[in-house]
Amino acid sequence: MMLLAEGKDRLREEVQRLRAMQGSGASLGLSVDLSMMVARSHEDCSTVRRHPVQLDLLPMLPVSQSFPAAVAAPQPPAQSTQSSNPFPWKPLFNRSRSNSVSGNDEVEATETYSSGHGGSPRGIDMNQIPSSADCDEVVVSSPNSINLKREREKIHDFDLERDRACDISSRGSDEEEGGTTRKKLRLSKEQSALLEESFKEHSTLNPKQKNALAKQLNLRPRQVEVWFQNRRARTKLKQTEVDCELLKRCCETLTEENRRLQKELQELRALKVAPPCVISHDYYMPLPAATLTMCPSCERVTTMDNKTLAFPKPGFSHYSQSSAAC
DNA sequence: TAGGACACTCGTATTACATCA
């Protein structure tokens, strides 16, 4: 792409040089300034980069704003905390990522460490909600505790142990026998829809949002986190594809313009090389520069006969003639 | 106050499973 642009600049210089040899640019009658043309082309491409087409990569399925509260997790025990608001954090949080990362307040928050599925050997629905017996919420009870680190460690250890237990139980006999198979969760349509809906609201989640959503969906916070990570990756991939397509088109445009400029350069060189109008052996009348013109529509350099130049009709445009020739 | 340790989250690449044609 850059090579094309450089080549085009060189062409432009060459054209300008030839133009200067023929006379001034104005006297040439070039109706379209090549530099403007090139600049326009650059602008086209730069505009593309400045304003990349944004994809609407959000769910294609129309999702009702008044999404059902229970979001129909496969076997959901009715959660008393669920409301008709699909985003329970919404009125509460509006914080940027930098504010949400690992601050004390986040640890202080009612962090849900509900890993595991409550035991799901092979063949059992992986969407099974975490068993309340196995995966109770852990609440950091003393936010202002001096021993915050100890609390964290306890939570972390608890989480690891629980994950280990849940993983073992969820992986079933294969894992117990030393196999490495992993059961893959399939989110229900309702779960996916709510995740998409919340992604539309925030492409990233702070811990509280994550926990609230996980609770609502009867998933582990980690699963929600992973889903958002994958979703962001998919969005970026799609956007990259769109950008790539735009660049491809821009490249094609530049190639075409390059080809056209090459042709124009050849024409100008031919004019320069060709003997001017010979009146006699010792007198040369140079070809009037004004006989050169450029069609604004097809941007071709053409010549005009001297009659037309000498006696232009009312309303006559040099462009219209050359355009008509196109 | 500077700096190391730590926790947390992110993006990215990859793997592995489920589904479908």
Added chain:
DNA sequence: ATTGATGTAATACGAGTGTCC
């Protein structure tokens, strides 16, 4: 029934940032 393609949940890893000591 088998197989390859596709979609996607899950994992691994390194980087960035904030907090604590």
